[in-house]
Amino acid sequence: MVQTPHQDMPPVVYVVDDDDALRDSLTWLIRSADYEVASYAAADACVCAFRDDRPACLLLDVRMPGMSGLELQEALRLRAASVPIIFITGHGDVPMAVRALKAGAFDFVEKPFDDGVVLARIQAAIDLHRERLAERAHRESLLDRWRILTPRERQTLRKVAQGLQNKMIAHDLDISQKTVEVHRHNGLEKMACHSAADLARMLMTLGDAAQDDAP
Structure with a gap:
């Protein structure tokens, strides 16, 4: 532990x-x-x-x-x-x-x-x-925040960190653009993050943990 x-x-x-x-x-x-x-x-x-x-x-x-x-x-x-x-x-x-x-x-x-x-x-x-x-x-704090995201919010944020726009994310995840906007907003809020660049840095800090969709 x-x-x-x-x-x-x-x-x-x-x-x-x-x-x-x-x-x-x-x-x-x-x-x-x-x-x-x-x-x-x-x-x-x-x-x-x-x-x-x-x-x-x-x-x-x-x-x-x-x-x-x-x-x-x-x-x-x-x-x-x-x-x-x-x-x-x-x-x-x-x-x-x-x-x-x-x-x-x-x-x-x-x-x-x-x-x-x-x-x-x-x-x-x-x-x-x-x-x-x-x-x-710092990493443990980020990991705690990442763990409270839903699997779909995690998927969305990984796409956001790659620089994709909502329309492309909707296409990749086969969901509506409006749903992407909701997941994006909620996910960034939970991560206390205000930009794709900041999010990308957070995911780099998390490393492999950011690829895990388990609760």
């Missing part, structure tokens, strides 16, 4: 590292910058507690006993989580970090790291997550 995003909530930084001293040091650093911190010694504990509904980022050790950082990244990917991940790497871990980047990680920092660099990357990651949450909320 998709969680309702709350992109205006205070951000949280998830710190996942089996090194107690490093984890405590990072927690202190991040809290000094007024971020909330959720700290975990094991990746599987983070997976159980993680929520993708508020601005956040993960600061994640690439090598850990049990579930590794790369395995945690994959677990979150399978859950369609949008949170950016910053990997912490030690000497010799750069190839693993490159692999993580190719799998969608936001960035990686090498030990020993500069505090200012870490905080700057955290802020950039949180800003990106805010954007992703806002985009997800």
Whole structure:
């Protein structure tokens, strides 16, 4: 079940590292910058507690006993989580970090790291997550509106988004032009849309969901 995003909530930084001293040091650093911190010694504990509904980022050790950082990244990917991940790497871990980047990680920092660099990357990651949450909320709002349309209103609006005039839509759907006008008016009103161009952008955002006529 998709969680309702709350992109205006205070951000949280998830710190996942089996090194107690490093984890405590990072927690202190991040809290000094007024971020909330959720700290975990094991990746599987983070997976159980993680929520993708508020601005956040993960600061994640690439090598850990049990579930590794790369395995945690994959677990979150399978859950369609949008949170950016910053990997912490030690000497010799750069190839693993490159692999993580190719799998969608936001960035990686090498030990020993500069505090200012870490905080700057955290802020950039949180800003990106805010954007992703806002985009997800926008799409879910559009999808809610699309779902209340009748199948015929959806068919009509897809034709409108293609730039077809009412006469051509009536011909294609084998209905009267007056009926097209009614479906067009009602559909645009339900979608809170005022132009074919805006409607086209909405349908692009919805993607395949806009091709589904199911209730």
